[in-house]
Amino acid sequence: MKPDSPLVILEIRTGHPDNLARFESDPPESFLGPELAGSLKGLHLEADFLFLFFAKSVDPQDFLARFPELELRQTHELRYDQWQDGAGSPPFSVGPITIRPVFGTDFGPGPDQAPKNGQDVANGGLGAPQGGPGIAKPLLIDPGLAFGFGGHPTTRACLEFLARLYRPGTTVSPSPETALDLGCGTGILALAAARLGAKKVLGLDHSHLAVDAANHNARLNNLAGSVTVKRALAQDFAAYPASLLLANIPLFVLRDLVELGAFAGRDYSIVSGLLPEEGDTFLELLSPKLPHKILDARRSDRWISYLIQPAA
Numbered sequence: 001m002k003p004d005s006p007l008v009i010l011e012i013r014t015g016h017p018d019n020l021a022r023f024e025s026d027p028p029e030s031f032l033g034p035e036l037a038g039s040l041k042g043l044h045l046e047a048d049f050l051f052l053f054f055a056k057s058v059d060p061q062d063f064l065a066r067f068p069e070l071e072l073r074q075t076h077e078l079r080y081d082q083w084q085d086g087a088g089s090p091p092f093s094v095g096p097i098t099i100r101p102v103f104g105t106d107f108g109p110g111p112d113q114a115p116k117n118g119q120d121v122a123n124g125g126l127g128a129p130q131g132g133p134g135i136a137k138p139l140l141i142d143p144g145l146a147f148g149f150g151g152h153p154t155t156r157a158c159l160e161f162l163a164r165l166y167r168p169g170t171t172v173s174p175s176p177e178t179a180l181d182l183g184c185g186t187g188i189l190a191l192a193a194a195r196l197g198a199k200k201v202l203g204l205d206h207s208h209l210a211v212d213a214a215n216h217n218a219r220l221n222n223l224a225g226s227v228t229v230k231r232a233l234a235q236d237f238a239a240y241p242a243s244l245l246l247a248n249i250p251l252f253v254l255r256d257l258v259e260l261g262a263f264a265g266r267d268y269s270i271v272s273g274l275l276p277e278e279g280d281t282f283l284e285l286l287s288p289k290l291p292h293k294i295l296d297a298r299r300s301d302r303w304i305s306y307l308i309q310p311a312a
C-alpha cells in the first residue's frame with residue numbers, strides 16, 4: 001500500500017473463537033462477496049476478533065447481515081502511514097542497531113509473490129540494500145499490515161534487551177547463537193537478533209499478514225539466510241531448541257508457554273506484551289516451573305518487559 005492510501009479497519013467480534021476458522025480457511029469472496037473481497041487487503045484473527053483491512057471505505061452491512069453472530073465493534077479510518085502511529089516515523093537507534101521504518105511496499109498476499117532482495121522496494125531513498133549482514137546498515141522494517149515497526153514500547157524494550165545481550169562483555173554466557181521469536185509480527189526482533197550476531201533464528205506467527213511481512217523484511221535486509229519465518233502457533237514450538245527465546249505476546253499465550261516448559265533450557269528469555277499486573281501473574285506462573293533471575297525489567301507507561309535468565 002502507498003503511504004498516503006486509505007486504510008479502513010473493521011474490528012469485528014465473532015462471539016466465539018470457534019467461529020473464526022472459516023474466515024481463515026474459506027476464500028474471502030465466499031463470505032464477503034466479490035465487492036468487499038475485491039478491496040480486502042488482509043485479514044487478521046486475534047482471540048475472538050476478526051480484523052478486516054480495506055484500501056477504501058466499505059459498507060459491510062450485507063456481510064454482517066449474513067452472519068448475525070458477528071458484531072462490528074469499531075471502524076478505524078486512517079492513512080496507511082498512520083498504521084500503528086507510524087506516520088513519518090524517523091529512523092531510531094537502539095544500541096548498535098538503527099531501525100528504519102519503511103511504509104508503503106506492496107508485497108502481495110503471499111511469500112512467493114514478495115519481491116526478491118528489495119527489487120521493487122520503496123526504502124526511504126536508501127537505494128537497494130547491500131548484501132550480507134552488518135550492524136552499520138539500518139534494519140529496514142516494512143510493517144505491511146503486521147505489528148511491530150519498532151515504535152511500540154513493548155518492541156522497543158525487547159530491542160533494548162537484545163542490544164544488551166549482544167553487547168560484548170556484558171553477559172555471563174556467550175551471546176546466543178540461536179533464537180526463537182514467538183509472535184514475530186514484522187520479524188523485527190528476529191531480524192535484530194540476526195543483525196546483532198545470532199546465526200540461526202526462527203520466527204513464528206499465527207497470522208498470515210505477519211508471516212508475509214516478516215518474510216518480506218528478511219529479504220529486504222538480506223537476512224533470509226539466517227532468519228526463517230513460519231506460520232505456526234507459538235504453543236506448537238514451545239520445545240523448539242534455541243538459546244534465546246523472544247516472546248512479545250499476550251499473557252494467555254505466555255501462560256500456555258510456561259505450562260509447556262518453553263522457558264526451560266534457554267540461556268535467556270525476553271518476555272514482553274504484559275501490563276504491569278500481568279507481569280506479576282506471569283512471574284508467579286514461571287517461578288515454580290523455572291527458578292530464574294530477572295536480569296532487567298523495563299516499564300513504560302502501560303507495559304512491562306523482562307530479560308530472564310534461568311538460575312544456575
Ligand SMILES: C[S@@+](CC[C@H](N)C(=O)[O-])C[C@H]1O[C@@H](n2cnc3c(N)ncnc32)[C@H](O)[C@@H]1O
Nearest residue numbers: 147148155183184185205206207210233234248
Ligand atoms: C505484540 S505483537 C509482537 C510483534 C513483534 N514481535 C514485536 O515485538 O513488535 C504479538 C504477535 O504475536 C502473534 N500471536 C499472538 N498469539 C499467537 C500465537 N498463539 N501463536 C503465534 N503467534 C501469535 C500476533 O499475531 C502478533 O503478530
